[in-house]
Amino acid sequence: MLRHELKYFINAHQKSVMAGKLCQVFQRDPFSDADGGYLISSLYFDDYHQSAVFDKLGGIHDRKKFRIRVYNHRADVIKLERKIKRGTVTEKTHVQIAKEDYDALLSGDAGFLLPSENAVARDFYLNYRTKNLRPRVVVEYRREAFLYKYGDVRITFDTCLKAGAVQKDLFADGYMVSVLPQEQIILEVKYTGYLPGMVRNMIQIDNLQWQSSSKYVKCCAVGM
16 A cells, blocks of 8 residues: 655654644554553665665665564564655555564575565565575664544654664664664654645644655664
């Protein structure tokens, strides 16, 4: 499914005001913990030339990258994701893999994907073999997410963005480097069909400066 994805940098006060308004109309993400959020950890794959990084920095309109994502460091849900970007429009699809499959990928064996009929699995395997994709950096942050069914809107606030400085394993204990100033928050506005005017007013989107920002690129600068 194609979805518009807009990113902005805001501060804690702005986030507090926005979240207070969103709580009156939006629903919290059902996977949120008692504090209203959850931890996201992603292991990004790239080729030897770091094409995903330089395609982004070069302003290439159509881009693709692969990652493995887990939540709250749990191994019961492990997603192999493909993210395709066309300007500000995003298509994100995934296939769920088992922990032993994840371990196989880290050891350099993607053979378990070969028999799969899943489009993401087949595309990843093709790129893994032809472009020599390998784990590049761990990206981690805490997310608060709000959902609104009209326009299929998803508003997220991401804080504490960190990069794995050495390890490239989502389940290993390792030193994580802070990437953004503590007071800086990433606001993401995602919607499929349209962004309702009420939502635009609640977050005052017209007063914010849109950012062409990539967590992966930022983390590569300190994590590789």
